[in-house]
Amino acid sequence: xxxxxxxxxxxxxxxxxxxxxxxxxxxxxxxxxxxxxxxxxxxxxxxxxxxxxxxxxxxxxxxxxxxxxxxxxxxxxxxxxxxxxxxxxxxxxxxxxxxxxxxxxxxxxxxxxxxxxxxxxxxxxxxxxx
Amino acid sequence: xxxxxxxxxxxxxxxxxxxxxxxxxxxxxxxxxxxxxxxxxxxxxxxxxxxxxxxxxxxxxxxxxxxxxxxxxxxxxxxxxxxxxxxxxxxxxxxxxxxxxxxxxxxxxxxxxxxxxxxxxxxxxxxxxxxxxxxxxxxxxxxxxxxxxxxxxxxxxxxxxxxxxxxxxxxxxxxxxxxxxxxxxxxxxxxxxxxxxxxxxxxxxxxxxxxxxxxxxxxxxxxxxxxxxxxxxxxxxxxxxxxxxxxxxxxxxxxxxxxxxxxxx
Numbered sequence: 001x002x003x004x005x006x007x008x009x010x011x012x013x014x015x016x017x018x019x020x021x022x023x024x025x026x027x028x029x030x031x032x033x034x035x036x037x038x039x040x041x042x043x044x045x046x047x048x049x050x051x052x053x054x055x056x057x058x059x060x061x062x063x064x065x066x067x068x069x070x071x072x073x074x075x076x077x078x079x080x081x082x083x084x085x086x087x088x089x090x091x092x093x094x095x096x097x098x099x100x101x102x103x104x105x106x107x108x109x110x111x112x113x114x115x116x117x118x119x120x121x122x123x124x125x126x127x128x129x130x
Numbered sequence: 131x132x133x134x135x136x137x138x139x140x141x142x143x144x145x146x147x148x149x150x151x152x153x154x155x156x157x158x159x160x161x162x163x164x165x166x167x168x169x170x171x172x173x174x175x176x177x178x179x180x181x182x183x184x185x186x187x188x189x190x191x192x193x194x195x196x197x198x199x200x201x202x203x204x205x206x207x208x209x210x211x212x213x214x215x216x217x218x219x220x221x222x223x224x225x226x227x228x229x230x231x232x233x234x235x236x237x238x239x240x241x242x243x244x245x246x247x248x249x250x251x252x253x254x255x256x257x258x259x260x261x262x263x264x265x266x267x268x269x270x271x272x273x274x275x276x277x278x279x280x281x282x283x284x285x286x287x288x289x290x291x292x293x294x295x296x297x298x299x300x301x302x303x304x305x306x307x308x309x310x311x312x313x314x315x316x317x318x319x320x321x322x323x324x325x326x327x328x329x330x331x332x333x334x335x336x337x338x339x340x341x342x343x344x345x346x347x348x349x350x351x352x353x354x355x356x357x358x359x360x361x362x363x364x365x366x367x368x369x370x371x372x373x374x375x376x377x378x379x380x381x382x383x384x385x386x387x388x389x390x391x392x393x394x395x
Contacts, residue, residue, distance in 0.1 A: 025219065025233070025234070025248065026219045026226065026229070026231075026234055026386060027218075027219030027220045027224045027225075027226070027316070028224075029219070029224040029225050029226050030226035030386065030389035030390060031389070049377060050371055050372065050373075050374060050377050051371075051373070051377060051378055051381050052381060052385070054381075054384075054385055070384070070385055070388065072385055074249075075250075075371055076371075077250065077266065077369045077371050078249060078250075081366050102388070102389040103389070104389060104390070104391065104392075106388040106389050106391060107388075108385065108388050108389050113249070114183075114186060114248075114249025115185075115186065115249065
């Protein structure tokens with residue numbers, strides 16, 4: 001599932017004053033909702049499926065090692081109402097993506113749920129976000 | 131076979147929704163109920179449209195809608211024990227780790243009042259005899275009979291037995307006959323099979339629907355309480371988001387589990 005492809009290096013972190021109001025069916029307790037990480041990498045998979053759409057992307061970390069990140073988004077019905085489709089991302093796309101990282105340091109992030117959708121720029125073009 | 135079942139269910143639902151002659155079989159309408167029904171049908175407020183939750187507060191406790199202090203709801207010892215055992219997705223006790231949320235673990239029905247907390251739409255379909263409430267999340271629906279009383283000894287079910295009446299601009303829905311398998315909210319508050327719900331639907335303006343729910347459950351709560359949620363008119367068509375156990379398990383294994391893996395801590 002986690003392929004290793006070359007990606008550009010870029011990880012930056014922004015601390016938010018208040019947590020976003022993301023509202024996934026399972027809650028947000030596994031993610032640090034007061035922190036936003038900006039990832040720059042290459043999409044390896046985009047799963048347009050319930051209960052949540054998932055983006056897999058390769059990102060080079062600060063030591064130059066490529067890590068495959070799992071980015072969670074809203075359900076297809078929720079994302080489609082925000083302007084996304086199953087074709088919004090495809091393997092090979094160069095992506096700059098904001099995400100709330102996992103609290104435990106895993107390469108997992110939450111980027112969207114019911115009312116929020118963090119910024120995704122795909123091949124230089126931003127997708128809808130709110 | 132599944133397709134046949136799906137088609138049959140669709141036909142039955144369509145018949146139920148669009149047939150004005152369908153009558154509940156459990157109890158005949160009283161004279162008062164018939165009179166109320168006639169008044170109601172002639173003056174029923176319009177709840178048409180799809181409704182989407184605003185904000186998404188996970189608890190119905192009016193003094194703690196975010197579930198920051200969920201233990202302060204006035205629970206009986208029986209309910210408190212269940213509450214302490216709950217590992218819910220939201221509120222002060224929110225956790226990803228080893229959840230016992232039956233919706234996540236088994237795709238169990240979320241229960242009526244918890245359904246209003248999800249970010250999916252619902253819709254009320256009004257007929258002279260019945261109101262049908264259709265929920266996008268899990269594709270469940272519930273009937274509300276406008277012309278009869280509750281059965282004297284209703285079965286205990288996931289959705290209970292709902293009867294309704296119109297009071298001016300408000301639809302009042304009274305429901306009993308629940309099992310005790312669901313939580314009333316997203317923060318792990320339980321209920322018993324004695325739960326009695328009174329829901330009040332009121333269209334505050336063209337684009338706003340307010341739903342207030344009074345919870346009466348003497349086995350679980352030492353006093354009743356009433357919570358409110360506000361929904362906005364959606365311009366998106368109704369869709370269905372099913373809860374597939376295989377999809378849910380894959381998601382938990384591949385997406386959620388890494389965030390609780392102690393090796394990363």
